[in-house]
Structure formats: structure tokens, C-alpha cells
Amino acid sequence: MLINSPTREPELSIMVRCTLIFLPLSIAMFFWLKDGARLSFWATSEEIHQEVPVVEGMPELGTQTQVIWKDRFICGIETPILGLTFSSLLTLSSFYQKRRLKNLPH
Amino acid sequence: MNLFYFILLIAPLCIFGSPKSFDFKDPKGVNTIIFQLDALLESINGSAGGISGTISYDPTKPESTKGSIVLDASSLRVDNSVLQEHMHGEGWLHVSKFPQIVFTLSNLRNIKTEARVLKATADGKMTIRNVTIIMEVPVELTYLEGLLEKRNKTPGDLLVVRSKFKVKRDDFGIKPGEYLDKVANEIEISINLAGAFPTQ
Numbered sequence: 001m002l003i004n005s006p007t008r009e010p011e012l013s014i015m016v017r018c019t020l021i022f023l024p025l026s027i028a029m030f031f032w033l034k035d036g037a038r039l040s041f042w043a044t045s046e047e048i049h050q051e052v053p054v055v056e057g058m059p060e061l062g063t064q065t066q067v068i069w070k071d072r073f074i075c076g077i078e079t080p081i082l083g084l085t086f087s088s089l090l091t092l093s094s095f096y097q098k099r100r101l102k103n104l105p106h
Numbered sequence: 107m108n109l110f111y112f113i114l115l116i117a118p119l120c121i122f123g124s125p126k127s128f129d130f131k132d133p134k135g136v137n138t139i140i141f142q143l144d145a146l147l148e149s150i151n152g153s154a155g156g157i158s159g160t161i162s163y164d165p166t167k168p169e170s171t172k173g174s175i176v177l178d179a180s181s182l183r184v185d186n187s188v189l190q191e192h193m194h195g196e197g198w199l200h201v202s203k204f205p206q207i208v209f210t211l212s213n214l215r216n217i218k219t220e221a222r223v224l225k226a227t228a229d230g231k232m233t234i235r236n237v238t239i240i241m242e243v244p245v246e247l248t249y250l251e252g253l254l255e256k257r258n259k260t261p262g263d264l265l266v267v268r269s270k271f272k273v274k275r276d277d278f279g280i281k282p283g284e285y286l287d288k289v290a291n292e293i294e295i296s297i298n299l300a301g302a303f304p305t306q
Contacts, residue, residue, distance in 0.1 A: 043186050047151060064266075
């Protein structure tokens, strides 16, 4: 049984701890990569470029670039930085909690 | 009486030889100016759609092409609303005080014709924030006779103007030497505009 085993319990707790610590960074990285890993800050709209023929039905006469703006939130570089900050804070708090528990009188 | 005959003789030449005034206010809303600033830390891309102005063009005398393209500064758009607010603000473009960005074309030179496309260097003046500088810009003009009807359902001609050039913001006194790591000094501008000359 897992509960009665004296060696299994701390291992499981470390795993849960690690998962919780890396959760903010993983979520942030997921959304940042999904939005195209922008190195600049967040965006509130997206620019879509469309090539439109100057004369309808005659693309051989040349095209024009039509820009369409779509409102949507796109994660920027601040997203992984925030994720990393949260994960670091969780690591630090976990470390101090462990030290505090160790120093408690038995 | 001699004067009457002279006018009668000259009149058709004047009609055929006169330059056509192309209006760049596009009812279809396709005419756009695209700009890009590539700084060390941040790249800013955007566009502007508030284009107007006229260019007078004579297919038989392209060197005398002149006119102006006017851009409504408040139509400049970027993908971040906070950045856009700053760009329109007092410290940068100050669009409430300087509502227009104007390029005045005075003539064309180094003209080369390739099929329908006329390549040339345009001499003109660019005005941003009330600061005017003399510029030379490479342009490509495509004159499409009688094809306005297929685009705007109005009989007439089309003139397509394409160009790609760079301007420096410090030339126009826009925060010279400041924030260069985030907002590049060089602004790459790409224009692709269609002007209309309705015959009716």
C-alpha cells in the first residue's frame, strides 16, 4: 500500500511539488508558442495581409496588398517572463516551506 | 477669324495631350500604406488606410507627373492599442496638431519602361509634423487605360503607384536619438496605391 510505505510518500510529494512549480511556466510557454512566439510585447489586434488584384479578375495586371485588422489578444514576450516569475516564486516558497518544516521541533 | 481657326486646330491637341488627374481616395478601401520599424529590441509593423490626394499624369509626358499623396495621420494603426495611443500622442506624431502626412511629387526622372510598368525616380517633398524635407523615391507606375470600369464600375483609367523607401524619424524631429533600442530610427514604407481618373 502506498500510504503505509514510508519511502513512497515523500517521492510522490516531490513530483506533485515539481508539477505545481512548473505549471505556470508550462501554461505560459504553451500560450506564447501557440501565438507564434512573439519577441515583442503583447498585441490587441492582428494584421492580415491579403493580395487583391488591382482589376477584379485580372491578376496579371498586378495586385495590391489589402490590410485587414482583426481584434484579438496575442501573447507577447511578457507571457513566458510572467510564467517564469511565478514558477520561480513557487520554487522559492517551496524551498522555504521545506526548511521551515525541517526546523520545527519534533 | 484667324484666331478662331487657330483655337479650333489646337483644341484637339490640348484634349489629347492634357494630363489626367488621378484621385487616390479609394472607395473600395484597398489603398494602404504599410510601415515597418525594426529596432534592436522590438519590431513594429503597421498600416494606414486614410489616403487621399491627386496625381496628374500624362502617358505621353510621364516626366511631368506631379501631385500629392495625403495620409490622414490618425489612420496609422499598429497591433498594440497602447503603442498606437503613444504613436498618435503629443510626444510622437501628435496627430491632433499635425493631422496630415504629405508627399508632394514634383517630377519624375530616370524613366525606364518595362512592358506596362514605368520605373522612375520621383523627386518630391515629404512633410511630417510640419517638417518638410526634400526626398527622392523610387516609384513604379502602371497606367491601365479604360480599366477603371472593371474596378469601380465607372468608366475611366487607373494609375497604380508602387514604391518602397525609407525615412528617418530624426529627420522630422520625432524624438531624435531617443528610444532607439525599441523604436527604430529608420522607417520602411511600402506603398501600393490605385488612383482613378473617371471620364464621366
